[in-house]
Amino acid sequence: MAETLTTNITNLQEKVIGPARKTLKDDALAIKRAFHVVRGRAGMDDTYNWPKMPGVTAYGLIEGMDMVTETLIDSNTAVSATEVGVAVKVSNKALRTTGDKILRFAGQAMGSAINVKEEQDAATLVDGFGNAVGVDGGSATLGHLSAANAQLRGNTEPVVDGMFKDVNSVITPYMWHDLAQLLFPTGSGDSHAPMAAQTGRAAEGVMNRYFPKGEYFGVPIWLSSNLVASGTNTRAGVWHKEAGIIYDFMPVEVERDDIPKTGRAVNLSMVVDYGFAEANDGFGREWDADNTAPTS
Numbered sequence: 340m341a342e343t344l345t346t347n348i349t350n351l352q353e354k355v356i357g358p359a360r361k362t363l364k365d366d367a368l369a370i371k372r373a374f375h376v377v378r379g380r381a382g383m384d385d386t387y388n389w390p391k392m393p394g395v396t397a398y399g400l401i402e403g404m405d406m407v408t409e410t411l412i413d414s415n416t417a418v419s420a421t422e423v424g425v426a427v428k429v430s431n432k433a434l435r436t437t438g439d440k441i442l443r444f445a446g447q448a449m450g451s452a453i454n455v456k457e458e459q460d461a462a463t464l465v466d467g468f469g470n471a472v473g474v475d476g477g478s479a480t481l482g483h484l485s486a487a488n489a490q491l492r493g494n495t496e497p498v499v500d501g502m503f504k505d506v507n508s509v510i511t512p513y514m515w516h517d518l519a520q521l522l523f524p525t526g527s528g529d530s531h532a533p534m535a536a537q538t539g540r541a542a543e544g545v546m547n548r549y550f551p552k553g554e555y556f557g558v559p560i561w562l563s564s565n566l567v568a569s570g571t572n573t574r575a576g577v578w579h580k581e582a583g584i585i586y587d588f589m590p591v592e593v594e595r596d597d598i599p600k601t602g603r604a605v606n607l608s609m610v611v612d613y614g615f616a617e618a619n620d621g622f623g624r625e626w627d628a629d630n631t632a633p634t635s
Contacts, residue, residue, distance in 0.1 A: 368454060369561035370461045373507035375580045375618070379420070379588040387586040389416040389618055394496070420588035420614040425452045430604045442607075446593070449609045453591065458565035461615050464583040464623075465509070465576035466567040471625035475572040479514035479628040481521060485556050487577035487624040494621040498579045508560045510575040510626065515551060515562055516633045573630035578623030588612040 377387055390413035398407050427449060433441050470490065472483045491498040491506065498506060510518075551560040558577060567574040589612035596606040 368458055369509050369563040370458045370465070370565060371585055373509055373561070373578065373580060374461060374464065374583045374585050374615075376585045376587060377418075379586070379612075383588070385420045385588050385612065385614075387418045387420075387584070387588075387614070389418060389584050389616075390414075391416060391618060416584065416616055416618050418584050418586040418614045418616045420586050420612040422610055422612055423453065423456055424608060424610040425449050425456075426606060426608040428604045428606050432603070434605065445607055449593075449607065450591070453609060453611055455565060457585075457611075457613060458563060459567075460613075461583070461585060462563075462566045462574070464615060464617055465578070465625060466574040467617055467620075468576060468578070468582070468623040468625040469620045471627050472577075473575075473627040475569065475627050476629050477627075478517040479510060479575075479626070481518060481555060483626055483628070484508060484558060484560075484577060487626060488556050488558060490624055491577070491579065491622065496619065496621045498622060502579055503557050505580040506558050506577065507580070508555075508558050508575070508577040508626070509563050509566065510560060510628075511564060511566055511573050511630050512562050513630050513633060514573065514575055514626075514628050515560070517628070518551075518555075518560070568630065569627075571629060571631050572627060575626040575628065576623055577626055579619075582617065582619050582623035584616055584618050586614045588614065 377389075379387075392411060392413050395409060395411075396407075400406060427445050429441055429445055472486045472490070473479065487508075488503075488506075551562070553559075566576075589610075591609055591611045593607065593609050596608065
């Protein structure tokens with residue numbers, strides 16, 4: 340099997356890599372964008388070392404007495420990147436029939452597969468937070484979000500007000516259904532709606548789109564279907580970006596393999612190198628809730 344690199348394939352940049360990278364835009368990833376992302380540069384190793392400094396204590400001073408001197412020793416977090424890949428085969432007949440379109444669709448599908456894999460990997464960081472709000476089997480409520488915010492502020496290493504611009508919440512679409520019925524009830528007497536239905540331009544805008552808009556208790560809510568599941572429950576979360584690190588060591592690479600003529604097809608493969616690790620458990624809270632598909 341002979342291998343031909345992307346630099347030697349006519350128009351492969353336009354036909355496959357371009358659509359793939361359009362799919363791989365960072366703003367499409369709810370979980371990844373909520374963590375601290377380090378991008379590899381020339382000369383960097385496939386293991387990234389993230390120093391975490393201990394707290395420093397201030398003391399009252401006595402005239403003529405030396406200050407207490409502390410030795411700073413960081414606790415290092417090593418993030419090792421590993422390869423993740425996806426490969427597809429496109430038959431010669433399909434290429435003759437559809438032309439460039441199937442290559443563009445292949446690039447988009449491969450980029451999407453890489454996205455899902457990286458999101459699912461990063462979701463294990465959310466599942467790994469040592470403290471949680473919410474409860475398995477219960478509906479998601481805004482009280483859980485408020486409780487998570489309070490716990491982040493009250494931790495021994497608190498997320499102070501100036502840091503809250505980097506706090507995000509990622510939940511599932513089914514959890515958002517629970518919150519939406521609390522925020523915009525259909526009328527008095529419904530199980531999710533003890534108050535009368537809300538009106539006004541803001542409510543109309545959200546209900547027309549059926550998607551989170553704005554911030555709730557100062558924290559934006561994003562939706563993802565790639566969070567860790569536990570039976571019929573989910574492991575969503577509220578966290579500051581430096582609760583975890585994602586190390587994008589190598590950018591996406593696409594290669595084409597020319598297979599023997601008897602195969603009558605072209606193989607396309609895409610490979611990326613990335614790693615992830617928890618950096619500060621106190622900066623995140625898992626949010627547990629029932630994730631059963633709603634029927635009303």
